[in-house]
Amino acid sequence: MKLKSALKYRCQKNLKLIGVFYLALSVIILVPFIAKKLFSYSIGTFEDGVDMFYYLTAVFSFAIGFLSFKEEQDFFVQNGAIRGQAYKSFIGYLPVTVVFALAERLFTFLLCKVIKADYSHFLSTKAAIENRTFIEDVLYETLALMCFLCLGYLIAIIIRRIKPIYIILATVLISVGLYADYLSSNTNRMLPIFAYVPSLIYFGSAFNELVPLNFVVSHVLTICILLSLSYILALGMSVNGKEKQK
Amino acid sequence: MSIKIADLTKKYGKNIVLKSISLEFQEETIYGLLGRNGVGKSTLLNIISNRIFKNSGEVLVDGENAEENTKAQEKIFLMSETNLYPETMKCSEIIKWTKEFYPETDVALAFELAKKFSLDTSKKISALSTGQRTIIKFIVAISSNAKYTFLDEPVLGLDANHRALLYKTIIEEYAKNPRTIVISTHLIEEIATVIEKVVVLHDCKVVLAESTEDLLNKGYSAKGSISDIEEFVKHKNCLGIEKIGGFATAYLLDEKTESINENIEFSKINLQKLFIELTGGEG
Numbered sequence: 006m007k008l009k010s011a012l013k014y015r016c017q018k019n020l021k022l023i024g025v026f027y028l029a030l031s032v033i034i035l036v037p038f039i040a041k042k043l044f045s046y047s048i049g050t051f052e053d054g055v056d057m058f059y060y061l062t063a064v065f066s067f068a069i070g071f072l073s074f075k076e077e078q079d080f081f082v083q084n085g086a087i088r089g090q091a092y093k094s095f096i097g098y099l100p101v102t103v104v105f106a107l108a109e110r111l112f113t114f115l116l117c118k119v120i121k122a123d124y125s126h127f128l129s130t131k132a133a134i135e136n137r138t139f140i141e142d143v144l145y146e147t148l149a150l151m152c153f154l155c156l157g158y159l160i161a162i163i164i165r166r167i168k169p170i171y172i173i174l175a176t177v178l179i180s181v182g183l184y185a186d187y188l189s190s191n192t193n194r195m196l197p198i199f200a201y202v203p204s205l206i207y208f209g210s211a212f213n214e215l216v217p218l219n220f221v222v223s224h225v226l227t228i229c230i231l232l233s234l235s236y237i238l239a240l241g242m243s244v245n246g247k248e249k250q251k
Numbered sequence: 252m253s254i255k256i257a258d259l260t261k262k263y264g265k266n267i268v269l270k271s272i273s274l275e276f277q278e279e280t281i282y283g284l285l286g287r288n289g290v291g292k293s294t295l296l297n298i299i300s301n302r303i304f305k306n307s308g309e310v311l312v313d314g315e316n317a318e319e320n321t322k323a324q325e326k327i328f329l330m331s332e333t334n335l336y337p338e339t340m341k342c343s344e345i346i347k348w349t350k351e352f353y354p355e356t357d358v359a360l361a362f363e364l365a366k367k368f369s370l371d372t373s374k375k376i377s378a379l380s381t382g383q384r385t386i387i388k389f390i391v392a393i394s395s396n397a398k399y400t401f402l403d404e405p406v407l408g409l410d411a412n413h414r415a416l417l418y419k420t421i422i423e424e425y426a427k428n429p430r431t432i433v434i435s436t437h438l439i440e441e442i443a444t445v446i447e448k449v450v451v452l453h454d455c456k457v458v459l460a461e462s463t464e465d466l467l468n469k470g471y472s473a474k475g476s477i478s479d480i481e482e483f484v485k486h487k488n489c490l491g492i493e494k495i496g497g498f499a500t501a502y503l504l505d506e507k508t509e510s511i512n513e514n515i516e517f518s519k520i521n522l523q524k525l526f527i528e529l530t531g532g533e534g
Contacts, residue, residue, distance in 0.1 A: 006325070006354070007321060007325065007352055010348075010351045010352045013351065014348060014351070076337045079335040079336075079337075080335060080336060080337060080348075082301075082302055082335060083329075083331070083335035083336060084348065084349065084351075084352035084353070085300070085324045085325055085327060085328065085352060085353065085397075086321075086324075086352065087301060087319045087320065087321055087324055088301075088319060089319060089321075090321065240319075241304075
């Protein structure tokens with residue numbers, strides 16, 4: 006019962022945010038259109054530029070995941086929903102990324118029409134180049150957005166759960182590690198880990214070429230890892246953010 | 252059917268807040284949970300309602316373990332001191348969502364109470380004063396009709412008129428729909444007429460769990476010369492003695508016995524005085 010209510014709350018709560026986001030995207034489309042009409046402003050065709058909506062949607066998914074934790078967790082606890090239900094309601098909310106992916110395709114298509122880009126199909130730039138079908142394209146994008154949503158959720162939990170000093174310390178250590186990784190990779194003419202790992206997750210290969218099966222597997226695995234970490238951290242957390250003491 | 256707490260211990264780091272507490276909140280009773288600042292009243296309520304975790308012990312709600320248990324938590328509503336509602340949420344939305352999570356919620360009653368307390372339900376939480384925040388939290392708590400309703404500091408920031416209305420509402424709603432209500436507060440004298448049973452926490456332990464009536468019947472003071480009083484309190488449950496000049500006043504919690512010394516004056520003591528003496532006196 007409470008799980009259903011929690012899921013309903015999550016959907017309704019984010020509806021406003023989603024509305025504002027797509028309103029902003031509409032403005033992004035309308036501005037060049039009006040500029041073109043009023044001032045005969047030439048926009049040109051920018052092939053990579055039309056993937057802008059994908060990046061914006063990715064950031065938005067991360068933000069939704071991030072915001073999903075604190076306020077909603079507190080609200081659920083106040084209403085007698087246990088941590089497990091709050092967590093399950095987040096999992097139940099993940100399919101919203103299908104809507105995000107479809108909306109992103111639609112907005113990209115509209116933008117392409119406005120700026121009269123070279124292509125007018127309902128696909129991303131890379132998909133057009135790589136001859137992907139529409140279904141494949143939406144599936145890939147949905148999985149990628151799910152990763153961003155889960156990552157935002159996990160980071161919100163980490164920030165709440167771990168003392169700020171440890172977060173700063175971890176950030177410094179990771180930065181130093183990445184820099185050392187970059188320097189050593191350059192010396193050995195190898196791809197640094199910080200470039201290799203995201204490339205492996207995103208493309209399913211370390212060479213920026215999309216391998217469909219690897220892509221799906223790596224994304225599903227990433228989602229599972231992020232959700233498992235979130236589960237472990239969220240389930241042992243008190244309302245005041247203190248960890249479970251046994 | 253009750254909430255049973257057995258051997259419950261809670262520590263924050265090295266600081267022990269609750270030490271091997273055992274207690275029972277029976278069905279359809281109004282309790283007063285009393286204790287000095289930082290004694291663990293809120294901690295106890297937070298543990299029962301699964302907001303924080305215990306270190307050891309057991310909390311059973313109608314025989315079910317309370318920790319991460321939907322079946323147990325569905326019966327509990329905790330009105331906490333801290334606000335857990337989103338700041339941007341309107342009071343009317345809070346009522347609506349409480350109904351969603353607690354289907355027994357009486358929405359009509361909630362709006363009626365809001366009117367009585369002069370609360371504008373179209374206002375957002377962020378626009379409310381401390382007192383108004385307390386009011387909306389109290390309204391949803393009492394309207395939720397949860398079997399176990401915990402009110403943690405329910406009069407925080409309320410003026411005398413609203414406090415009187417709040418106590419009246421508790422009694423009226425309890426009469427309409429009896430349930431277990433636990434009120435944690437510092438304003439002891441004000442709730443003395445509302446509560447049926449008293450639980451006093453002191454030094455990490457439950458030092459008293461008794462019916463208010465019995466407690467008030469058993470509590471009395473004896474005033475006389477220091478020597479007479481010292482003699483009188485021997486073998487009695489004396490909570491404390493105040494000495495001024497050559498006179499002394501003893502506060503006792505015991506069956507009242509007639510004094511052989513006519514110079515000893517007896518009088519009843521109120522709940523607040525009893526509480527002060529039970530929890531280590533003034534200061």
